Amino acid sequence: xxxxxxxxxxSDTPGMNIPFVQEMAEITQHMWRFGWxxxxxxxxxCILEEAExxxxxxxxxxxxxxxxxxxxxxxxxxxFIVTGSGKYFKNVVSDPEANLGVLRVSKDGQQLxxxxxxKNGAVPTSELPSHFMSHIERLxxxxxxxxxxxxxxxxxxxxxxxxxxxxxxFTKTLWEMCTECIVVFPDGIAVIxxxxxxxxEIGRETAQKMKDHRAVVWPHHGIFGTGxxxxxxxxxxxxxxxxxxxxxxxxxxxxxxCITDQELADLAKAFGVTPRPGILNV
Ligand code: 13P
Ligand code: ZN
Numbered sequence: 001x002x003x004x005x006x007x008x009x010x011s012d013t014p015g016m017n018i019p020f021v022q023e024m025a026e027i028t029q030h031m032w033r034f035g036w037x038x039x040x041x042x043x044x045x046c047i048l049e050e051a052e053x054x055x056x057x058x059x060x061x062x063x064x065x066x067x068x069x070x071x072x073x074x075x076x077x078x079x080f081i082v083t084g085s086g087k088y089f090k091n092v093v094s095d096p097e098a099n100l101g102v103l104r105v106s107k108d109g110q111q112l113x114x115x116x117x118x119k120n121g122a123v124p125t126s127e128l129p130s131h132f133m134s135h136i137e138r139l140x141x142x143x144x145x146x147x148x149x150x151x152x153x154x155x156x157x158x159x160x161x162x163x164x165x166x167x168x169x170f171t172k173t174l175w176e177m178c179t180e181c182i183v184v185f186p187d188g189i190a191v192i193x194x195x196x197x198x199x200x201e202i203g204r205e206t207a208q209k210m211k212d213h214r215a216v217v218w219p220h221h222g223i224f225g226t227g228x229x230x231x232x233x234x235x236x237x238x239x240x241x242x243x244x245x246x247x248x249x250x251x252x253x254x255x256x257x258c259i260t261d262q263e264l265a266d267l268a269k270a271f272g273v274t275p276r277p278g279i280l281n282v
Contacts, residue, residue: 043125133207
């Protein structure tokens with residue numbers, strides 16, 4: 001596939017000279033092309049260092065302030081690039097300034113200071129409570145954590161209609177679908193009950209799971225994946241979705257052979273990862 005860097009037409013687009021804007025434009029475009037982000041579906045937030053923002057954005061000029069759903073003292077002073085609410089991933093690449101925003105959480109945690117983007121009064125994603133609460137929990141267990149991605153991964157959603165939503169059973173099935181799964185997510189996949197999106201309640205429930213998982217499935221809606229980079233968070237979701245796709249392909253077929261629990265345990269040992277306890281029967 002032609003990369004955006006090769007498409008000269010995009011290099012003149014305002015914002016595309018900023019590395020972290022370009023990375024967001026690329027990943028949102030990939031997810032849209034995968035069919036995981038129909039219409040305005042999905043949202044991304046990424047923690048940025050002041051040193052990477054300052055060369056491109058005037059950090060002393062606050063365009064406007066936005067009130068978060070709850071005070072975020074834990075993230076005070078942190079910089080984020082986020083997708084806008086109601087914005088189509090399809091369109092980020094042609095107008096990053098309208099579809100993305102660079103924000104700083106104020107020193108007292110009470111305000112979001114808009115420094116770049118979110119043109120024409122746009123606001124951050126409606127899932128910001130879930131993103132912020134997830135960032136807070138992941139940072140407690142992983143100082144390298146930076147990224148939260150939510151999307152509507154097709155086969156993950158499909159699987160939540162026909163598979164038991166017990167998260168250990170869900171994890172085990174996914175591990176069994178592709179050899180590399182247990183290596184990519186030995187910590188397993190969490191599943192929360194169906195809840196109204198965009199609320200602080202779903203944010204709290206998701207963040208609770210983020211204490212010891214990097215991915216959380218929202219039944220009949222989509223998935224939240226986290227990581228130390230966009231590649232890591234995206235790669236995690238991509239791997240879960242691939243396993244869910246295999247499941248959907250084989251679920252109605254007679255199974256002739258599969259990866260045994262002992263083989264999964266051997267695999268984990270060979271790759272130096274510890275599978276979440278209580279899932280494999282070995
Ligand atoms: P936003 O457009 O507000 O980001 O919402 C999209 C979505 O996927 C809600 O769950
Ligand atoms: Zn969604």
